[in-house]
Amino acid sequence: MHAVIMAGGRGTRFWPRSREKKPKHLLDIVSDRTIIQETVDRIKPLVKPNNILIVTGRKHARELIRQLPEVPLKNIIIEPVGRNTAACIGLAALHIQKKAKDDVMIVLPSDHGIGDPGQYRKVIAAAARAAEKENALVTIGIEPTSPHTGFGYMEGGASAGKVSGKALLRVKSFREKPDLKQAEIFLKSGNFFWNSGMFIWKASTILNEIKHFLPDLYSGLTTINASLGKSSEAKTVSAIYKSLASVSIDYGVMEKAKDVFVIPARFGWSDVGSWDALWEISAKDKNGNAATGGSQAIFEDTGNALVYSPKKLVALIGIKDVIVVETKDALLLCKKGRSQDVKKIVDALEAGHLNHLL
Amino acid sequence: MHAVIMAGGRGTRFWPRSREKKPKHLLDIVSDRTIIQETVDRIKPLVKPNNILIVTGRKHARELIRQLPEVPLKNIIIEPVGRNTAACIGLAALHIQKKAKDDVMIVLPSDHGIGDPGQYRKVIAAAARAAEKENALVTIGIEPTSPHTGFGYMEGGASAGKVSGKALLRVKSFREKPDLKQAEIFLKSGNFFWNSGMFIWKASTILNEIKHFLPDLYSGLTTINASLGKSSEAKTVSAIYKSLASVSIDYGVMEKAKDVFVIPARFGWSDVGSWDALWEISAKDKNGNAATGGSQAIFEDTGNALVYSPKKLVALIGIKDVIVVETKDALLLCKKGRSQDVKKIVDALEAGHLNHLL
Numbered sequence: 001m002h003a004v005i006m007a008g009g010r011g012t013r014f015w016p017r018s019r020e021k022k023p024k025h026l027l028d029i030v031s032d033r034t035i036i037q038e039t040v041d042r043i044k045p046l047v048k049p050n051n052i053l054i055v056t057g058r059k060h061a062r063e064l065i066r067q068l069p070e071v072p073l074k075n076i077i078i079e080p081v082g083r084n085t086a087a088c089i090g091l092a093a094l095h096i097q098k099k100a101k102d103d104v105m106i107v108l109p110s111d112h113g114i115g116d117p118g119q120y121r122k123v124i125a126a127a128a129r130a131a132e133k134e135n136a137l138v139t140i141g142i143e144p145t146s147p148h149t150g151f152g153y154m155e156g157g158a159s160a161g162k163v164s165g166k167a168l169l170r171v172k173s174f175r176e177k178p179d180l181k182q183a184e185i186f187l188k189s190g191n192f193f194w195n196s197g198m199f200i201w202k203a204s205t206i207l208n209e210i211k212h213f214l215p216d217l218y219s220g221l222t223t224i225n226a227s228l229g230k231s232s233e234a235k236t237v238s239a240i241y242k243s244l245a246s247v248s249i250d251y252g253v254m255e256k257a258k259d260v261f262v263i264p265a266r267f268g269w270s271d272v273g274s275w276d277a278l279w280e281i282s283a284k285d286k287n288g289n290a291a292t293g294g295s296q297a298i299f300e301d302t303g304n305a306l307v308y309s310p311k312k313l314v315a316l317i318g319i320k321d322v323i324v325v326e327t328k329d330a331l332l333l334c335k336k337g338r339s340q341d342v343k344k345i346v347d348a349l350e351a352g353h354l355n356h357l358l
Numbered sequence: 359m360h361a362v363i364m365a366g367g368r369g370t371r372f373w374p375r376s377r378e379k380k381p382k383h384l385l386d387i388v389s390d391r392t393i394i395q396e397t398v399d400r401i402k403p404l405v406k407p408n409n410i411l412i413v414t415g416r417k418h419a420r421e422l423i424r425q426l427p428e429v430p431l432k433n434i435i436i437e438p439v440g441r442n443t444a445a446c447i448g449l450a451a452l453h454i455q456k457k458a459k460d461d462v463m464i465v466l467p468s469d470h471g472i473g474d475p476g477q478y479r480k481v482i483a484a485a486a487r488a489a490e491k492e493n494a495l496v497t498i499g500i501e502p503t504s505p506h507t508g509f510g511y512m513e514g515g516a517s518a519g520k521v522s523g524k525a526l527l528r529v530k531s532f533r534e535k536p537d538l539k540q541a542e543i544f545l546k547s548g549n550f551f552w553n554s555g556m557f558i559w560k561a562s563t564i565l566n567e568i569k570h571f572l573p574d575l576y577s578g579l580t581t582i583n584a585s586l587g588k589s590s591e592a593k594t595v596s597a598i599y600k601s602l603a604s605v606s607i608d609y610g611v612m613e614k615a616k617d618v619f620v621i622p623a624r625f626g627w628s629d630v631g632s633w634d635a636l637w638e639i640s641a642k643d644k645n646g647n648a649a650t651g652g653s654q655a656i657f658e659d660t661g662n663a664l665v666y667s668p669k670k671l672v673a674l675i676g677i678k679d680v681i682v683v684e685t686k687d688a689l690l691l692c693k694k695g696r697s698q699d700v701k702k703i704v705d706a707l708e709a710g711h712l713n714h715l716l
Contacts, residue, residue: 016673298706300699309689313715315374315703318693322677326689331667333691335676341658345673348656357671 001128002103003047004092005039007056007064007110008082012346013274016330020358025110026063029278034067036110042117046124053077053095055088080238084246086253090210090221093203098228104128107199113281115268123265126164127200130261137254138200141193141262142269147183150273152176152195154262171260174250193264209253220244275323275339279306304336330357359486360461361405362450363397365414365422365468366440370704371632374688378716383468384421387636392425394468400475404482411435411453413446438596442604444611448568448579451561456586462486465557471639473626481623484522485558488619495612496558499551499620500627505541508631510534510553512620529618532608551622567611578602633681633697637664662694688715
């Protein structure tokens with residue numbers, strides 16, 4: 001098996017820790033390891049490092065190589081520009097085919113958190129078995145624990161039996177991020193799952209689907225494929241990528257393809273999509289206060305605070321529901337529940353040409 | 359005329375900026391100048407630096423000398439231990455008598471803010487004239503602008519005429535810090551004034567009062583007086599000071615003496631007694647946000663914030679009523695209105711033996 005870790009994110013939502021040069025997956029915001037290190041650590045018992053490919057942009061490659069010494073240099077695949085997940089996955093599939101003729105590829109986001117890695121691997125292994133057996137497109141659907149309006153949902157359809165003890169369902173429909181009312185209906189029904197962005201299929205299967213649903217992308221991939229390993233490779237990839245449309249694999253393939261399956265799962269998944277999401281998965285004291293990253297904090301009449309300040313003591317007095325993030329050149333104070341607005345700060349910095357803070 | 363600036367405070371209320379080695383009056387929290395520099399700047403048009411005495415403790419003398427190069431070294435009077443204001447003022451009176459036989463002394467706290475220094479000097483000059491003429495104990499009473507429960511009050515009594523155009527009243531009574539109900543009555547009556555801690559009298563007058571009301575202190579001062587300028591001075595002051603009771607001039611003399619007068623005044627006085635008090639006197643934007651000390655801040659849906667962070671940008675999102683203070687080794691977040699609890703943090707640091715943060 002091969003794993004493909006998509007490491008292209010900008011990660012402005014974790015400003016001031018995430019910066020243009022250090023998006024979320026390169027940060028140690030969940031544990032002592034960075035999120036991509038945890039992603040690699042987590043899949044390593046199933047996929048040896050020689051078979052782990054990382055797709056990333058040029059400006060993050062150096063840091064990524066530094067963080068992942070066990071992944072061979074040739075497995076770091078550079079995209080000259082970001083063109084969304086369909087192109088990223090197609091490019092990775094070419095590399096797998098060139099290396100191994102064909103193989104199951106486990107496509108993973110680089111920046112998610114998993115509470116129960118053992119269970120996670122069991123589900124992935126089952127999905128890989130289904131993908132191999134059925135020539136199917138298999139996804140992992142997270143059983144929702146709240147009416148979350150920030151995720152896409154998948155509706156489970158007819159049962160396709162069991163694989164390695166896990167239920168396999170046909171996907172009846174994909175749903176965009178719902179409003180709260182709709183999300184509550186989804187949660188109640190028990191038949192809707194969060195789209196985790198993890199996909200399991202054979203390289204040949206997904207390339208066939210791309211050929212069918214995204215012929216322009218396929219044509220570009222064909223040109224790239226002919227250049228792989230040659231001196232013209234970088235130039236070709238660069239020229240083709242610039243011409244590609246930006247399409248997600250969900251929209252471009254999954255919503256249209258026929259043989260799409262989901263394995264419903266629950267293994268403490270989090271998209272770690274914001275400071276609020278980080279508070280959710282952090283260890284907290286009885287007042288709901290979390291001090292992460294080795295932060296030293298004094299909480300006086302304070303509740304539901306997330307503090308990241310590894311370099312200096314933070315004292316809080318009479319504060320409720322706050323996120324505090326201290327870095328060497330910036331300090332963020334954000335009301336809990338408002339961390340989606342961190343992007344506004346990044347926008348303001350951009351508008352003010354404070355590029356050293358981006 | 360001589361001025362005596364009492365610079366003995368610990369100033370834990372401005373943690374994390376105030377530290378054992380740097381109490382409030384040595385900090386530039388109100389402007390680019392430190393509070394004691396502002397105090398000296400403010401009185402200089404009335405009293406030449408050669409006649410300004412500063413009474414302080416040993417551990418702050420060095421920094422004080424650095425901050426006040428215009429004050430002669432011999433005018434820095436060291437108290438071996440703090441023994442409250444009666445001893446401090448008595449000691450300063452001895453120095454003035456030795457230097458100038460007798461003179462009016464203007465006793466000033468080192469750590470107050472004044473919005474209108476011109477008016478302040480007019481009031482002080484009038485008080486000095488009254489003190490000289492009447493052999494009186496003259497105080498400045500601040501006309502209250504709110505029912506403040508953190509100050510002592512003075513009740514104005516019979517008129518003693520005008521001096522340099524300012525009303526002079528006998529003080530009918532001194533009142534301890536009132537509760538809110540009482541403070542509201544004081545405010546409404548128009549006849550109660552905040553005790554500013556400023557006193558104006560001749561050195562001989564206050565020493566006579568001390569002789570009468572605080573004979574033990576007077577006896578100690580007599581011993582000290584005999585040693586002034588001799589090689590035994592430091593040793594004598596040290597021995598006597600250790601034996602002195604800690605008594606405030608208000609309690610020890612003012613509340614008991616007969617010829618006590620007050621000049622009611624309004625010149626933008628603030629005791630700068632806490633971070634909350636600092637917010638009150640700071641320039642604010644239309645949402646009530648103050649960024650002091652050259653701090654750079656982005657206020658997104660934020661109101662009534664006080665930000666001190668000269669070294670790094672602070673971004674606030676959805677935060678109401680907060681005090682944010684960033685120093686090189688500590689960060690304070692305090693709900694506005696709760697800054698009296700900063701002392702609890704200092705206590706916690708003391709209990710935790712985090713002495714480097716004190």
